[in-house]
Amino acid sequence: MKLVLLWSDILFFLLIAATVAGAVVASRTEHLRQCWRRVGQSRVGMGAAAVLAVFFLIGAVDSLHFRPQLPDSPQGEPRYSAEVLSALDVLLTPLRTRTEKTYSAPLATHLYAKETLDDAGRDFPPLQYPGTHLFGTDKVGQDVLYLTLKSIRTGLLIGTLTTLIMLPAAVFLGLLAGYAGGWIDDVIQYLYTTLNSIPGVLLIAAAVLMMQVAIDNHPEWFATSAERADARLLALCAILGITSWTGLCRLLRGETLKLRELEYVQAARALGVSGTRILWRHILPNVMHIVMIAIVMDFSGLVLAEAVLSYVGIGVDPNTISFGTMINTARMELAREPMVWWSLAAAFAFMFVLVLAANLFADAMRDAFDPRMVDR
C-alpha cells in the first residue's frame, strides 16, 4: 500500500498537535491551569468533552489515508488502486463491504421492496447479511452506520479548519487595528465592514460557484478524485472562514483598544519595548481567551451550516460523505411508501449528538475562561 497525505489530513493532524502543545503550555501556567480546572469541575462540560474526544478519535483514524496495492499487480512494480481508503475503512471493513441490493430497514432480515423471485412469485428477498445493519442500508445498499461514521470527519474538518484558516489573519488584523489606530485602523475597519455587509450565504454561494468553475476547468490539478474532493472541502473552509472572521476581528480590535490604555502596557511602552513585542508578549496572551471561546463557539454553527450548504448545492463535493450530502440524498425518501426514515434519522441523530456536545463544551469553556463570568 501507498500512503496518501491529503492537505486536510495534514491540517487535521497539525490541529491535534497544536491542541496537545497548547495543553502542555497550559499545564505549566498557573492561571491557565486554574481555568482548565474550572472546566474539569463542570460535569456537563467533561461529559461533552468525552463525547467530542470520541468523535475526534474517529475523525483522526479516518484521516490516515492510503491507496491499497492491487492484488494482480506484478512483482517488483506494484500498482495501486485509484480508490483512496482510510484506516477507518480498514477497521470498518465488515460494514463497508457488506452491501445489499437496495434499501433495508434497521436490523432487517429482508429487503425493503418486494421483488420477483425465481421460485415463489413476488416477495421480500432475504438480505445477504441479515440483521447486521444497525441503521439499515441506503438506496445503493450501503450500510448507513458506515456512512454516518465517515461523515464525522467532514463535519469536524469544516467546524475546526474554517476558524483556524482565518485565525492568523483575524488575530493579526484585529490586534493591529486596535493597537496602531489612525489610518491603519480605518483601513482594517473598512475591510471588515465591507466583507460583513455582504450576506454570508450569498458570498459563499458566489465564491463556491467560482471555485467550481476553476476546479472544473483544471482537471489536471488533481491526481485522484479524493484529492479533488479534498481541495473542494478546503476551499469551502476558506470561503466560510472569510465570511466569519470579521466578528472575531472586531472583538479583538475592541479588546486591544481597551488593553492598550492599561498601566502595564503603558509601562512597557515607557520602558521602550517595541510595538511588535508589546503586541506579542503583552496583548496577545491577554486576548487568547477570546480567541479560544470564539473557536469553540463557532464550531457547532459551522457543523450545522455544512449540512445546509450541501443541501443548497454549494457545500462539499457531492462524492464526499457528509451529513449534508446524506440528508440531501435521503430527503426524498420520506415520500416513499413505506417510508424510508433510517438514513435521515441516523444523520440527524449523529449531528445532534456532535453539535449538542460542542455547545455544552463551549458553554463550559466560556464560563471558565471569560473573566466576566468568573465572579458570578
Place this chain on the structure above:
Amino acid sequence: MLAYLIRRLLYALPILIGVNVITFALFFIVNTPDDMARMQLGVKRVTPEAIEKWKSERGYDKPLFWNDSAAGADKLSDTIFFGKSVKMFALDFGRADDGRDIAREITLRMGPSLVVAMPVFALGLFAAITFALLLVYFRATYLDFAGVVLCVGMMSVSGLFYIIGGQWLVSKIWHLVPISGYAEGMTAAKFVILPVIVSVLAGIGSSARWYRTIFLEEYTRDYVRTARAKGLSERWVLFRHVLRNALIPILTGAVVVIPTLFMGSLLIEAFFGIPGLGSYTIDAINAQDFAVVRAMVFIGSALYIVGLLLTDISYTLVDPRIRLS
C-alpha cells in the same frame, strides 16, 4: 439629524463600492468569462465560436476595464466593469440567462418573500422574548434549568430537521396544509403558515437563550436593587424596569435585519416552493446564472447597510442619552 443621515449615507458609498469591486473580482478576475462559458457549455469539445457566442449574448465579450477600440468616453463605459458593475448603482441588473429582466423579476418576487419573512420576524421576536421572560421570572429554579436545556437542545438540531420534520408531520401525516406552493391574496395563508411556524421554532432556541442572558445581566444593575429596596414587587421590577431596559439592546439588535427581510430565506423558500427572492437565488445558484447571483449580492449588501443606518436611528429613538451628531 439630517446632516448626520447624509454623512452616514456618504459613508455607506465606499462600502457599496467595495462590495461591488469584490464581486467583480470574484466573478470576472478569479475566472475569466472564457472559463465561465466553458463551464456552462460543458467542458469537453467546446468550439471557440460557441464560447464567443455565449460571451457576446451576455455582453462578456468586452475588455475588463479599458476599451481601446471604442471612441471617447466609450473607452471607459463600453467595458465589462462599467456594463456589469457600475450600472448596478442605477439598479440596472441586466438580464438573467433565461432572458428575463432581473430588476423586474426582483420587484415581482419581493412580495412573496415579505409575506413569509415578516411574520417570521415579528412572531419569532415575540416568542423568543416571551420565552426568555418566562425563564427569567422562574430563574434559578428547575423550570429555568429545564428551559435552558430545552433551548440548547433546540439549537443543536439542524434547521433542515425542523423543515423536513414539519413537512412530514403536518402535511403528510396530518394533512393540515399543503406541503408546498403559493397563491396570491388571502389563500396564501394556508401556504405560509407552516413555513412561518417552522422558522420560528428553528430560531427560538438560540435567541431565547441569548435574551435570557441579557435579562439576567440587567438584573445585576443597581437600579434593580434600588427598586427592590424601595419595596416593589418582583413582578413589577421585572415588567416595569428590567423588561424595558433589556428591550433596548434586543430591539435595536433586531432592527438591522429588517431591510434584509426583503431577501427572504433561501432554505425555507426552496423547501416550501415560495416564489420569493430566496428561491430565485437558489435557482440561480443551481443553474449557475452568474448575473442573478451578482445582482443578489449587491442588493443584499445595500439592504444590510440600510439596516445599519436604521439601527443608529433606532438607538436615538429608544435611548434619549444618545444623540446623533
